[in-house]
Amino acid sequence: MSCTQCFQPEIECATQEQIRAWQDERLCKTVRHVYANVPYYRNLMDRKGVTPDDIRAVSDLRKLPFLTKDDLRAAYPYGLLAMPRSECVRIQSTSGTTGKRVVAFYTQHDIDLWEECCARAIMAAGGTKDDVVQVCYGYGLFTGGPGLNGGSHKVGSLTLPMSSGNTERQIQFLCDLEATILCCTPSYALYLAETIVEKGLVDRIKLKAGIFGAEAWSEEMRHDIENKLRIKAYDIYGLTEISGPGVAFECREQSGMHINEDHFIVEIINPETGEVLPDGEKGELVFTSITKEAFPLLRYRTRDICVLSRKKCSCGRTHVKMSKPMGRSDDMMIIKGVNVFPSQIETVLINKGYPANYQIIVDRVKNSDTLEIQVEMTSEMFSDNLGAVAAKEKELVNALKSMLGIYAKVNLVAPKSIVRSEGKAVRVIDNRKLY
Numbered sequence: 001m002s003c004t005q006c007f008q009p010e011i012e013c014a015t016q017e018q019i020r021a022w023q024d025e026r027l028c029k030t031v032r033h034v035y036a037n038v039p040y041y042r043n044l045m046d047r048k049g050v051t052p053d054d055i056r057a058v059s060d061l062r063k064l065p066f067l068t069k070d071d072l073r074a075a076y077p078y079g080l081l082a083m084p085r086s087e088c089v090r091i092q093s094t095s096g097t098t099g100k101r102v103v104a105f106y107t108q109h110d111i112d113l114w115e116e117c118c119a120r121a122i123m124a125a126g127g128t129k130d131d132v133v134q135v136c137y138g139y140g141l142f143t144g145g146p147g148l149n150g151g152s153h154k155v156g157s158l159t160l161p162m163s164s165g166n167t168e169r170q171i172q173f174l175c176d177l178e179a180t181i182l183c184c185t186p187s188y189a190l191y192l193a194e195t196i197v198e199k200g201l202v203d204r205i206k207l208k209a210g211i212f213g214a215e216a217w218s219e220e221m222r223h224d225i226e227n228k229l230r231i232k233a234y235d236i237y238g239l240t241e242i243s244g245p246g247v248a249f250e251c252r253e254q255s256g257m258h259i260n261e262d263h264f265i266v267e268i269i270n271p272e273t274g275e276v277l278p279d280g281e282k283g284e285l286v287f288t289s290i291t292k293e294a295f296p297l298l299r300y301r302t303r304d305i306c307v308l309s310r311k312k313c314s315c316g317r318t319h320v321k322m323s324k325p326m327g328r329s330d331d332m333m334i335i336k337g338v339n340v341f342p343s344q345i346e347t348v349l350i351n352k353g354y355p356a357n358y359q360i361i362v363d364r365v366k367n368s369d370t371l372e373i374q375v376e377m378t379s380e381m382f383s384d385n386l387g388a389v390a391a392k393e394k395e396l397v398n399a400l401k402s403m404l405g406i407y408a409k410v411n412l413v414a415p416k417s418i419v420r421s422e423g424k425a426v427r428v429i430d431n432r433k434l435y
């Protein structure tokens with residue numbers, strides 16, 4: 001046990017029985033609160049024939065209806081608010097590019113609990129009151145900046161609210177103010193790392209750890225950031241609907257993220273049927289918030305595909321761990337029995353500096369699935385030297401194997417040679433459907 005690295009050791013290292021007791025009690029209370037104050041969800045429950053009296057323990061959770069992003073849009077803007085507006089102090093919002101944005105509401109109590117979750121993440125990454133935490137997530141409606149900022153205050157660290165962008169100034173402050181913990185997206189961390197290496201400033205920075213989230217990243221990218229900046233890189237998970245970053249976070253074991261189970265009950269379901277799957281099976285992540293006042297969501301379907309693990313963790317924390325999200329349930333493909341997501345492939349390509357112009361071709365040859373990826377090179381990469389192109393293809397094949405766990409044939413093609421379609425790009429061609 002290493003409770004000195006826990007923000008709330010009595011909670012983070014509580015027994016499974018204690019956690020379950022908290023969950024049972026808080027779930028019942030939240031269901032009553034929602035049923036009494038949110039007509040939208042009360043209607044969903046009435047239609048399913050469930051009343052608050054039917055929910056007495058976590059084992060009754062599956063009787064409740066699911067909520068999806070469509071419900072959040074339908075109830076926009078105040079339809080899922082469970083408290084009077086006069087009791088709320090904050091609104092945050094998703095960066096959704098299509099359709100209505102999702103807005104979430106917080107009472108002061110909700111903000112305090114959210115910031116405590118972020119404080120747990122910072123301490124799990126080795127943060128203490130002696131650290132200088134540089135937060136370069138965006139501030140404003142986006143939850144990244146405000147969440148980690150509040151968490152850093154709770155730990156008592158010296159907090160630098162940098163927000164995103166302005167790389168020159170980020171690096172100057174990293175050097176001058178001797179920041180020890182960096183919080184931003186993994187892609188920005190890598191960009192910062194590369195710029196720091198180029199400028200020959202690696203020896204001038206005092207960073208020891210980074211907390212990186214809000215987008216998909218691979219283990220390879222983690223190693224790249226860790227090697228370039230000579231730090232430990234930790235993952236963090238969250239979503240605006242369920243409060244923001246800090247729903248789950250990595251500890252020193254760096255093998256999955258502990259979910260704050262005293263605040264959130266997690267389920268894994270089959271995305272097609274809604275059936276609840278046992279721990280260890282891959283499926284869609286569903287959260288029920290059990291301590292929120294203003295915007296408690298019951299059985300919210302995240303669309304993120306994950307695996308849960310209850311294996312004992314060497315850090316001493318007892319809360320269940322979730323894997324990195326492997327993709328979105330909407331666009332999952334099953335190839336050679338393995339779940340593959342276009343987003344995983346895109347992450348590898350972007351990490352390796354390729355433009356997002358690619359096509360994924362799935363086929364079945366002699367009863368066996370094949371996966372081929374056509375990728376455009378940039379004009380700088382484009383070369384008549386066939387050996388150089390072959391070496392680049394091999395590098396991508398290895399990176400994809402490490403991300404997906406299966407072999408994908410890679411075909412690098414000339415710039416602008418993949419046909420552009422009007423409207424949404426056609427990324428996946430699945431020829432298996434023709435058989």
Ligand SMILES: [Zn+2]
Pocket residue numbers: 251252253258313314315316317
């Ligand atoms: Zn752990």
